[in-house]
């Protein structure tokens with residue numbers, strides 16, 4: 497083996513181990529945090545409001561944004577879409593990393609919004625159905641969107657996004673979730689329909705108030 501080949505192998509190994517360490521670090525950070533600070537509630541609800549969706553940990557959110565950016569780097573995405581409120585932070589972090597615009601679907605219809613696209617989304621945590629909206633000015637047939645949200649449960653928000661995308665002619669290139677609750681099967685329906693779904697943490701079960709995570 498020549499010196500040139502040895503240097504090449506070494507640099508490949510270095511960049512691979514650097515990448516692997518970063519991915520592993522982000523995932524480990526998130527999984528450890530869920531196990532440490534997550535709390536489960538009856539009805540299959542995981543409370544992560546001390547670091548994700550009420551009080552927020554910017555360092556963790558920044559790593560989450562980087563991970564979504566890495567995962568979808570080659571997807572052709574030109575816009576990130578999310579739904580208020582808890583999806584906004586991870587979406588904006590990914591958007592900053594990818595230098596892409598971020599649009600959020602609104603849960604209240606502003607009187608001033610023109611060219612409004614609307615759909616209904618049922619929230620099982622709040623047990624109510626929202627009529628949500630997005631301006632057709634910001635979701636168009638030229639858009640290839642990545643939908644980012646904090647949780648994937650039954651997939652109601654994701655299905656609402658699919659409906660809005662259909663109305664506008666936009667293409668969905670993928671879905672990114674911080675936490676997927678696998679046992680509520682929203683992910684199965686999306687994957688079966690052919691969508692790319694990436695979830696940074698997968699909750700396998702919350703039975704008996706014990707948080708069981710994949711790969712933890």
Ligand code: 5GP
Nearest residue numbers: 541542582621647648649650651652653682
């Ligand atoms: P889905 O639409 O997939 O049924 O539920 C996803 C939406 O409901 C997310 O936008 C999220 O805000 C909320 N959600 C679903 N499950 C949970 C949960 O276990 N904990 C929290 N905090 N929010 C959840």
